[in-house]
Amino acid sequence: DDFEGEGVWRYADALPFEAGVSIQEGATPLYEVPRLEDEIGIEALRIKHEGMNPTGSFKDRGMTVGVKVAKELGVGRLACASTGNTSAALAAYGSRGGMQTLVLLPAGKVAAGKIAQASLHGARILEVDGNFDACLDIVQELAGQGEAYLLNSLNPFRLEGQKTIGLEILEGFLADYDAVPDRIVLPVGNAGNTSALYKAFRELVQAGALDEDDVPKLTGVQAEGAAPMVEAVENGADEVRRWEDVETRATAIRIGNPVNAPKALPGIRETDGTAVAVSDEEITEAQRDIAAEGIGVEPASAASVAGLRKLRAEGIVDDDERVACLTTGHLLKDPDAAAAAGSEPKSVPADTEGVLASLASEGSS
Ligand code: F0G
Numbered sequence: 001d002d003f004e005g006e007g008v009w010r011y012a013d014a015l016p017f018e019a020g021v022s023i024q025e026g027a028t029p030l031y032e033v034p035r036l037e038d039e040i041g042i043e044a045l046r047i048k049h050e051g052m053n054p055t056g057s058f059k060d061r062g063m064t065v066g067v068k069v070a071k072e073l074g075v076g077r078l079a080c081a082s083t084g085n086t087s088a089a090l091a092a093y094g095s096r097g098g099m100q101t102l103v104l105l106p107a108g109k110v111a112a113g114k115i116a117q118a119s120l121h122g123a124r125i126l127e128v129d130g131n132f133d134a135c136l137d138i139v140q141e142l143a144g145q146g147e148a149y150l151l152n153s154l155n156p157f158r159l160e161g162q163k164t165i166g167l168e169i170l171e172g173f174l175a176d177y178d179a180v181p182d183r184i185v186l187p188v189g190n191a192g193n194t195s196a197l198y199k200a201f202r203e204l205v206q207a208g209a210l211d212e213d214d215v216p217k218l219t220g221v222q223a224e225g226a227a228p229m230v231e232a233v234e235n236g237a238d239e240v241r242r243w244e245d246v247e248t249r250a251t252a253i254r255i256g257n258p259v260n261a262p263k264a265l266p267g268i269r270e271t272d273g274t275a276v277a278v279s280d281e282e283i284t285e286a287q288r289d290i291a292a293e294g295i296g297v298e299p300a301s302a303a304s305v306a307g308l309r310k311l312r313a314e315g316i317v318d319d320d321e322r323v324a325c326l327t328t329g330h331l332l333k334d335p336d337a338a339a340a341a342g343s344e345p346k347s348v349p350a351d352t353e354g355v356l357a358s359l360a361s362e363g364s365s
Pocket of ligand 1: 057081082083084085086087153187188189190191192193194252253298300301328329
């Protein structure tokens with residue numbers, strides 16, 4: 001029942017426990033996407049789809065460890081600020097562990113599927129009249145006052161679990177290409193994954209299991225309307241300037257103050273990676289293209305492919321590279337964005353003639 005030795009917990013040697021509070025997280029697919037690979041024009045492209053986790057995002061990998069810690073500590077209330085996915089995962093893992101959960105969400109800026117999950121899994125949901133960064137400020141203060149145990153990615157145990165994304169990607173590439181990927185492209189919000197992957201790779205190098213020169217280039221992607229990390233990387237800055245006003249259709253990464261930047265910036269730099277900003281239109285186009293390969297992802301996830309496409313067009317990514325794009329959340333997380341990006345249903349009468357007439361009028365066969 002605790003999933004010992006499977007999924008995330010197959011990597012127990014790299015984690016603080018043998019088993020966690022589990023809903024069977026990890027072991028997500030590393031899809032081939034031959035058409036996208038061809039079109040972008042690189043040696044190999046694979047999609048690591050974290051939307052295939054129990055609650056539909058990578059957050060489950062962190063929660064299985066973080067909620068286990070909370071349980072060991074015997075804390076009463078778990079809390080997070082969230083653009084949605086963290087709240088869904090915390091609510092589910094909190095219930096699994098028999099603990100109360102409190103989530104603070106930016107009012108009107110969280111996708112429907114995510115609120116539905118947090119709600120059904122029994123979280124106490126507070127909608128804050130402010131953005132995600134304001135929510136996180138408040139939750140940090142609550143935690144500081146002993147009111148709750150913080151389960152945002154500032155919690156280092158969350159990031160321990162998320163290291164396994166990197167370990168699975170390396171294993172998958174080694175199995176299929178006999179080499180680790182040249183580059184991993186991922187969406188960036190709080191930069192938790194960027195930090196976690198970098199930590200995973202550093203530990204492998206220290207253990208002598210990975211050559212320093214083989215560490216994949218960590219490449220972060222943000223939406224243009226919320227791109228403080230990109231700004232810092234482009235300016236060669238050591239610190240990230242907090243953006244007060246952020247906006248993007250990819251609400252999961254509508255974040256102006258990436259709290260893990262001090263750990264993530266060195267990761268991008270030391271691995272010879274980079275960061276790039278993409279427009280909402282580029283994100284939606286990528287979401288459609290990924291969907292055309294049969295893979296359903298939410299907008300923030302599609303940012304990875306949009307960023308890769310842009311960097312390839314600019315010649316920053318070479319044509320001989322093997323690349324993994326991380327897609328962080330499932331399409332159904334944000335049904336409204338999916339419907340808006342897809343085609344409109346058309347009304348027809350309830351008879352075959354009506355259907356045939358409609359097909360003919362569209363000129364399709
Ligand atoms: N993609 C998705 C789908 C996310 O939900 C998030 C973060 C990210 C990417 C960014 O990941 O923080 O590791 O750089 N979502 C958080 C939340 C903020 O509250 O669900 P990061």
